[in-house]
Amino acid sequence: MKNIAVVSIVSIIFASACTTNKTSEKIMNITPPKADKIAKNLEIHGDSREDNYYWLNQREDEEVIDYLERENDYYDKMTAHTKKFKEDLFEEMKGRIKEDDESVPYKLNGYYYITRYEKGKDYPIYTRKKGTLEAPEEIIFNVNEMAEGHSYYNLNGFSVSENNKLISFGVDTISRRKYTIYIKNLETGEILPENIPLTTGSATWANDNKTLFYTRKDEQTLRSNQIFRHTLGTDPKDDALIFTEEDETFGTYVYKTKSKKYLVIGCYSTLTSEFQVLDASTPNEPFTLFQPRVRGLEYSISHYGDSFYILTNKDEAINFKLMKTSEKNTTQEHWVDMIPHRKDVLLEDIDIFKDYLVVSERTNGLNMINVKRWDQKEDYYLPFDNETYTVGTGGNAEFDTDILRYGYNSLTTPSSTIDFNMKTKEKEVKKETKVLGGKFNKENYESKRVWATATDGTKIPISMVYRKGMEQNGKNPFLLYAYGSYGSTVDPYFSSVRLSLLDRGFIFAIAHVRGGEYLGRQWYEDGKLLKKKNTFTDFIDASKFLIAENYTSKDHLYASGGSAGGLLMGAIVNMAPEIYNGVIASVPFVDVVTTMLDDSIPLTTGEYDEWGNPNEPEYYEYMKSYSPYDNVAPLAYPNMLVTTGLHDSQVQYWEPAKWVAKLRELKKGTSVLLLQTNMEAGHGGASGRFEALKEVAMDYAFLLDLEGITE
Known part of the structure; x- marks a missing residue:
């Protein structure tokens, strides 16, 4: 694979799908990289798939890195004319944010905790004050200093001991979500030598102020599968293994109840949960099972007085109900209704x-x-x-x-x-x-909720925002966003960054498609497993509704989604490429079948209840029917910007890389296809408060350029 071929194209005309010819004048004779085709046959259930770009999953291979860098170089050349615009957008978005800002203090165990930022600094400073807000400030962490020398730095999982003298915290410097836990003495400022690698970053203290419980990850799959107990002053290599989650479809975690009475080990899968509890004052005793796992039984627990309060779907309570039980009798036959299930x-x-x-x-x-x-x-x-x-x-x-x-x-x-x-x-x-910036007045904007009708008659809610005076004339540039998986609901939210689109005439909207829980738990159930395609058709039907109602047109409609929302983007461009002028797919989960068949990939086994297990023929066939990578065809795809991170632990970089390679091979027409890989980041993109804005500026410049908007 030493010689990666390139396509000989006399000219790539970026503006062929745009509203002006300004871009085409600036881009001449730029040739995209073309990945080598090395056939690999993948066979299961008597079905054979040929994957010509499977080789791209070798992260350490020099040729893979070379290909990704070639794609980045191609992106840079194709967007060189927007470089100044991206910089201006970044400064514009940054200029709306108060740099010397601080959070509202919250009180915990006698201290007020505050997060503040200093002007010109990318990372937060975590502080606290004892007893009163007039007390002297204690700096817990200055992350700006801690992040020096690192291209990526993420600090999380703070846990303060009950005597307020110690704090545990997790650090990831790779963006692979493999955190090392450290312990700091808050009285002396000393970082203790007992570092604990390969964890989730989070931990919880027992009430004795010397015992710490934490979750360790599997080295290969990154599944959170073990709970350990660490005693202050001892070698972490000697930490006691308290619990191992043997079921590969489950993960585990540990926390302490708000009442501070109990330590809790939680086990979770998409459909099932289980908890164990232990008096936080007796950390060396064994945990007690609260309620053994029953497939399909979901519950969570909170403690108060002499009782536990249980949020659960027990007794077919699809929208959940609240139940109560005594500390002494915690299994489900003792649970009694407190807030009954309600259908709506x-x-x-x-x-x-x-x-x-x-x-x-x-x-x-x-x-x-x-x-x-x-x-x-x-x-x-x-x-x-x-x-x-x-x-x-x-x-x-x-x-x-x-x-x-x-x-x-x-x-x-x-x-x-x-x-x-x-x-x-x-x-x-x-x-x-x-x-900030002096230009924002919330009275200049309007928002509303409208309802599209899906093919099957279901009403799909859409929340939108725009500048006042918007005319429904079909000419408005329109960005439609959605996620639609895991029951995760994207609520309508304010974004000062988004003003850079709204003030340039864009309408922004969120399609609350099935697969989230916007309209209740059934809304989620109707967008997963063998009903997953509802997520995709909902989005397409919402798009057609917006065009029919003259909010926009196919020449001005854009779509965006990330991760599982990136899967949504991959599906819609295969199913209805003609109704979008441009699509942004961020860290997209697009090679569904191959990934779900590889249980060595992080998070795969825990996803079976969401997508199905393709080792079973029914789920394999259904996945294959919508998997974006497997369904790339000789179509006139819209203009597309695809982004990923080399160290992504949730959606491996090779999924978007393979997808783009196959799209380059098969797509028709002269639409633009760009792949941008952050070689130093993972699923969440760049670390740092303002570095992430550069990635947003990149996305926005792509959209605005397609509209012929250059300033």
């Missing part, structure tokens, strides 16, 4: 306080917060008055308080952190994110 309400989460139970729900796609007194004297909902907002509780670490903290934002309103007094019903906006 998805029960998402609970927060427990000394005097209140707070329930997070979703009704008709909209977030709701229900506050209940334990003594049943009050039961009410917080009022929210539009259809394109997002609200969620967070930062409620304190137990004995009347204050509920929640976050609110909408497609037109920046994020706010709000403290709500559950007793007096008074609220205080602690912070509303400032949009």
Whole structure:
């Protein structure tokens, strides 16, 4: 593979699918790299697939790196005319963000914790103050200093001991999500020598302030499969193995209840959960099984007083219900209903306080917060008055308080952190994110929710935002985004970065397709396994609706999605390439069949309940029928920008690389196809507060260039 061939093309005319000829004038005689074809036969169930680009999965192969770098060089040349525009977009987006910013303090165990940023710095500074906000600041971590010398640096998983003297934390410098846990003495500033590699980064302290529980990953698959116990001052090599999750479709984790009474080991798969508990004051004792796993039984537990509260789908409660049981009798036959199942309400989460139970729900796609007194004297909902907002509780670490903290934002309103007094019903906006630059006024924008009709008659909600004065004349550039997997719901959210599109005439929208839980748990069930194609057809039907209603046209419609949303992008360009002018597929999961047949790849076995197990003929055939890589055909594909990271542990870089290689081989027409690989990052892209904006600027420049918008 030493000689990677190139296609001899007299001219690639970028602007053939654009609205102007400005771009074509700047791009002449640029030839894309073409990957060598080395046939590999993949056979199962009597079916044979030929994969000519399988060789690209050799991460350490010099020829693979050479090919990726050639693609990056091609991207650079094809977009050279937008380089200044990308820089301007980056500065514009950065200019809206308050650089010397800080979070709203939250209180935990006698300390106020604050995250702040300094002007010109990419990483946060984590601090705390004892007892009062007027107390001297203690710097816990200055990540700017810690990240020096690293092209990628991610710090996470903070856990403070009960005596407030020690903190454990995880560090990843590769972007492979393999964290090393460190322990810092908060009194002396010393980083202790007992480093623990190959973990999730998260850990939890027992109440004795010297025992730490953490989760280790499998070296090859990166599955979180073991819980260890570490004793301060000992060699991590001698740590006690407490639990091993033997089922390859499950992962495991450990945490402590808000009541601080129990340590909890959780085991999870897509469809099933299981917990073990241990008194946090007796860390050397064995854990006790809470409720043995039963396939299809999902539950989570919270502790209060002498009882556990269980959020569960028991008894076919598809939208979940809340149950209660005694500490002494935790198996499911002892569970009793507290909030019954409701067909039209998805029960998402609970927060427990000394005097209140707070329930997070979703009704008709909209977030709701229900506050209940334990003594049943009050039961009410917080009022929210539009259809394109997002609200969620967070930062409620304190137990004995009347204050509920929640976050609110909408497609037109920046994020706010709000403290709500559950007793007096008074609220205080602690912070509303400032949009700098002097140009933003939320009154200049409108948002709304519309409903498309899918082929099968299902109504698909779409949340959109645009500048006031938008005319439904079919000429608006329109970016439609979706995810649609794992029951993960993309709520309507504000983005100051997105203003760079809106202020240039774009409409932005989120299609709440099946596969998420926007309209309840059944919405998820109808977009997974053997119903997965509903996710793709929902998006296409939403796109056709937007065109039919004259919000845009096929010459101005763009689509975007990442990871499993990148799979969505890969599917729609095979199924309906003619209705999009451009598509951005970020870290896309596009080689579905091959990946799901390889159980050595990180996360594969845990995905069977989401996509199906292709070792079974029925799921194999269904996957193969929609897998983007397997269904590339001689079609006139839209203009496409595909991005990936060399160290991605969730969607391996070779999936988008193989996909682009095959698209280059088979696609018709002169549409642009670009692959950009971040050679130093993984699934989440660049680290650092502002480095990530450069990747957004790259995406936006691609879209705006296709519209002939150059400034």
